Amino acid sequence: MVVKIVTDSLSDITSDVADVLGVTVVPLTVFFGHESFLDRVTITAEQFYDRLINGNVWPTTTQPPPSTFADVYNKLAEETDEILVVTLSSKLSGTYNSAIGAKDLMQKKCRVEVIDSETVAMGLGLIIVAASRVAQSGAKLDELTAFVRRAMNRSHFIVYFDTLEYLAKGGRIGKAKELMGAMLSVKQILTVKDGEMSPLTRKRSLAAGLDYLYSFVANYSSIEELAVEHTTTPNEADKLVDRLGSVFPKERIYRSIVSPVLGTYGGPGALALTVLEAE
Amino acid sequence: MKQIESVNGHDLREMFATATDWLEKSASDIDALNVFPVPDGDTGTNMLLTMRSSIEEAYRVNESSASTVIQAMAKGALMGARGNSGVILSQIWRGLAKGLQDKETFTGSDLADALKQASTMAYKGISNPVEGTILTVIKDISSASQKKVADNSDDVIAVMEAAVEAANESVANTPTLLPVLKDAGVVDAGGQGLYTIMEGALRYLRGEAEMMQFRKPQIIASNIPQPIRLPQMVAADEVPYGYCTEFLLKGEELSPDKITIRLQKKGQSLIVVGDETTVRVHIHTLDPGNIVRYATSLGTMHQISIRNMDEQYQDFLEMQKERTPEVDIATIAVVAGDGLAEVFTSLGTTAIVPGGQTMNPSTKDILQAVKAAASDKVIILPNNKNVILTAEQVQSLTDKRIEVVPTKTIPQGVSALLSFDYEADFETNAQIMREAQSTVRTIEITHAVRSAQLNGLKIKKKQVIGLLDGDLLAAGEDTFAVLNKMLAKMDLNKSEIITVYYGMDTSPTEAEQVSTSIRDKYPQLQVEVVRGGQPHYNYIVSIE
Numbered sequence: 001m002v003v004k005i006v007t008d009s010l011s012d013i014t015s016d017v018a019d020v021l022g023v024t025v026v027p028l029t030v031f032f033g034h035e036s037f038l039d040r041v042t043i044t045a046e047q048f049y050d051r052l053i054n055g056n057v058w059p060t061t062t063q064p065p066p067s068t069f070a071d072v073y074n075k076l077a078e079e080t081d082e083i084l085v086v087t088l089s090s091k092l093s094g095t096y097n098s099a100i101g102a103k104d105l106m107q108k109k110c111r112v113e114v115i116d117s118e119t120v121a122m123g124l125g126l127i128i129v130a131a132s133r134v135a136q137s138g139a140k141l142d143e144l145t146a147f148v149r150r151a152m153n154r155s156h157f158i159v160y161f162d163t164l165e166y167l168a169k170g171g172r173i174g175k176a177k178e179l180m181g182a183m184l185s186v187k188q189i190l191t192v193k194d195g196e197m198s199p200l201t202r203k204r205s206l207a208a209g210l211d212y213l214y215s216f217v218a219n220y221s222s223i224e225e226l227a228v229e230h231t232t233t234p235n236e237a238d239k240l241v242d243r244l245g246s247v248f249p250k251e252r253i254y255r256s257i258v259s260p261v262l263g264t265y266g267g268p269g270a271l272a273l274t275v276l277e278a279e
Numbered sequence: 280m281k282q283i284e285s286v287n288g289h290d291l292r293e294m295f296a297t298a299t300d301w302l303e304k305s306a307s308d309i310d311a312l313n314v315f316p317v318p319d320g321d322t323g324t325n326m327l328l329t330m331r332s333s334i335e336e337a338y339r340v341n342e343s344s345a346s347t348v349i350q351a352m353a354k355g356a357l358m359g360a361r362g363n364s365g366v367i368l369s370q371i372w373r374g375l376a377k378g379l380q381d382k383e384t385f386t387g388s389d390l391a392d393a394l395k396q397a398s399t400m401a402y403k404g405i406s407n408p409v410e411g412t413i414l415t416v417i418k419d420i421s422s423a424s425q426k427k428v429a430d431n432s433d434d435v436i437a438v439m440e441a442a443v444e445a446a447n448e449s450v451a452n453t454p455t456l457l458p459v460l461k462d463a464g465v466v467d468a469g470g471q472g473l474y475t476i477m478e479g480a481l482r483y484l485r486g487e488a489e490m491m492q493f494r495k496p497q498i499i500a501s502n503i504p505q506p507i508r509l510p511q512m513v514a515a516d517e518v519p520y521g522y523c524t525e526f527l528l529k530g531e532e533l534s535p536d537k538i539t540i541r542l543q544k545k546g547q548s549l550i551v552v553g554d555e556t557t558v559r560v561h562i563h564t565l566d567p568g569n570i571v572r573y574a575t576s577l578g579t580m581h582q583i584s585i586r587n588m589d590e591q592y593q594d595f596l597e598m599q600k601e602r603t604p605e606v607d608i609a610t611i612a613v614v615a616g617d618g619l620a621e622v623f624t625s626l627g628t629t630a631i632v633p634g635g636q637t638m639n640p641s642t643k644d645i646l647q648a649v650k651a652a653a654s655d656k657v658i659i660l661p662n663n664k665n666v667i668l669t670a671e672q673v674q675s676l677t678d679k680r681i682e683v684v685p686t687k688t689i690p691q692g693v694s695a696l697l698s699f700d701y702e703a704d705f706e707t708n709a710q711i712m713r714e715a716q717s718t719v720r721t722i723e724i725t726h727a728v729r730s731a732q733l734n735g736l737k738i739k740k741k742q743v744i745g746l747l748d749g750d751l752l753a754a755g756e757d758t759f760a761v762l763n764k765m766l767a768k769m770d771l772n773k774s775e776i777i778t779v780y781y782g783m784d785t786s787p788t789e790a791e792q793v794s795t796s797i798r799d800k801y802p803q804l805q806v807e808v809v810r811g812g813q814p815h816y817n818y819i820v821s822i823e
Binding site for chain 1: 622625626693697698699700701702775776778805807809823
């Protein structure tokens with residue numbers, strides 16, 4: 001029996017990709033005041049950003065309850081006896097805890113392994129992509145778990161914030177908190193380090209930011225997968241994809257939209273890149 | 280709304296007992312604020328110990344008369360007073376006791392009268408009252424409570440609310456009155472302590488004692504926006520602080536006034552308070568022996584404490600260091616102008632050493648900032664060609680590792696700072712920052728200090744001149760015109776961002792006009808205007 005893979009909506013895996021890979025994506029909940037939405041189920045990423053920028057209510061997100069994971073486990077247990085769950089960083093959300101808590105709520109007998117990916121967005125997404133291929137080829141749960149842990153070291157995620165305004169509004173995320181309140185307009189480039197958002201460098205313009213993103217990718221000699229994501233500027237992301245065509249086959253680059261948790265802080269104009277280095 | 284018509288001795292004692300517990304919760308935070316008169320970091324602790332002694336005495340009398348309780352509290356405060364703020368606090372208590380004399384219970388207007396006495400008594404105890412301290416706070420408390428009573432309110436809670444609100448505003452305002460607080464970016468510690476006590480007492484009256492167990496008093500933020508911590512400012516001059524000398528003098532026919540006159544020239548921060556039989560003395564002196572000899576000639580000495588304040592100051596610096604989060608690599612920038620200081624701070628500079636053109640900092644100034652930095656790897660940005668050499672001397676005076684990135688202008692410093700790579704190690708970062716300073720060009724607009732002939736230009740004294748990366752390129756009568764001349768000399772086609780930092784003598788309106796004109800001429804550029812507040816230079820313009 002093939003191991004079934006479960007992740008959360010912060011992996012930025014779109015529903016069509018999930019279908020192809022045979023992966024189950026559990027949505028987080030997004031709140032705008034008292035209104036709640038299931039991430040990418042009852043609200044699209046585009047709708048989310050529209051409300052983030054134009055609305056006056058600051059959105060919050062919450063982890064899926066353990067019962068949602070338990071329902072997923074129970075359903076999958078009808079087709080398999082081994083499930084691997086890989087969640088976004090436990091330092092950014094309690095989703096990992098929900099996924100673990102759900103194991104106690106299971107009625108069916110089935111092995112469930114839960115891994116904290118210590119990353120987010122396509123940083124997590126590309127790990128899932130690679131893992132699903134290994135699962136399809138017949139790997140068992142222990143082997144797959146070891147594979148994912150190794151893949152975590154190969155996944156390199158960076159994100160460009162066009163404005164720090166949203167970072168400041170949304171409070172603090174990890175070590176990035178020291179960036180609040182810059183007097184000049186500064187473009188910030190962050191990464192995920194030890195599961196937390198952590199600053200990498202700063203630029204004064206979009207062009208300089210794009211140069212940095214490009215050379216970040218160009219510095220890897222052997223790339224297995226590549227993903228480019230945007231929040232509100234698909235055209236800039238497409239241009240970056242065109243440019244990256246010189247170092248990696250353009251048609252193989254995954255395109256997605258940055259998920260709400262990160263997008264809330266990144267605001268409009270943010271761009272994210274993930275390199276999955278070859279093993 | 281809860282109202283209280285009158286308060287008896289029992290409630291008076293309980294309200295200040297609760298206030299003391301409240302103060303205890305933030306005593307260490309208050310210690311950390313302490314920069315005046317000596318940054319020894321013990322104000323919170325001293326006020327707490329003074330309050331404890333006061334409350335102990337109040338429990339000892341165990342009576343229900345407000346007058347008796349407050350007399351006991353005043354006595355306890357005097358006996359147990361510690362430090363400057365503690366002694367002033369004991370004077371406040373003494374004033375309250377005077378105001379509430381013979382009152383079994385007191386009303387809102389009684390309280391206001393007593394607070395007025397407290398304010399008068401506090402000022403009386405000090406030979407050189409300084410505003411922006413606990414004195415100003417008790418004065419403001421007094422006037423606010425008078426005003427509340429004048430508005431026809433005799434409710435104790437309403438008067439206390441007015442007092443606490445006034446105390447809050449007054450504390451927030453202390454940095455405006457006392458420059459040393461402003462420089463350190465803190466409010467007055469003694470004032471904060473008094474506010475915390477008053478607030479604690481008010482909370483008791485409101486019936487919030489239970490809830491207070493789970494909360495903590497708030498340290499009031501300075502009303503000067505975004506204060507910048509300048510650790511090296513605190514120790515600007517190296518006058519030794521000497522010994523903090525405190526004792527209780529018991530005798531007969533003692534005269535606090537005479538003692539004050541006698542000790543006035545023997546030291547600083549002199550406080551002498553008390554009555555004919557008990558006098559408390561607090562003084563910062565270089566020669567405590569002298570003081571002790573004089574005191575023993577008058578009576579017997581008790582609770583003698585002589586502490587070396589230079590040691591206390593070192594401990595305080597250590598404490599401050601512990602409170603500053605450790606950074607892997609510290610950056611220190613030499614900057615003149617509060618706006619520019621904010622720019623550097625907002626970009627993550629660990630410390631700012633004030634200085635620049637015509638006010639070059641000394642090696643010692645920079646060394647002090649290096650010592651205070653919570654890292655043993657320090658990058659220095661001199662931001663002026665006359666400071667580079669000074670900065671380079673620092674390495675020979677410290678065990679810390681120093682890299683001087685030889686930035687000659689403010690924009691070069693900003694560029695270097697922006698390029699900081701959080702992942703890279705110390706040497707790599709210094710290298711990256713060195714390279715980054717060449718990605719920016721700097722225009723400075725200032726006035727000639729003397730007549731000269733330079734680069735084929737005849738310059739008259741006080742004429743407006745324009746420099747590009749330090750080279751004189753244009754002169755004229757009008758800053759605007761010279762700036763335009765300078766911009767016209769440059770190829771701006773490859774540039775992306777122009778940042779205009781306008782100086783302390785330049786109006787924001789003029790700066791806006793300048794930027795609008797640049798935007799009109801070069802629509803492809805992103806133009807930003809930032810208040811730099813720098814002296815001498817009307818404009819510093821960064822072109823990237």
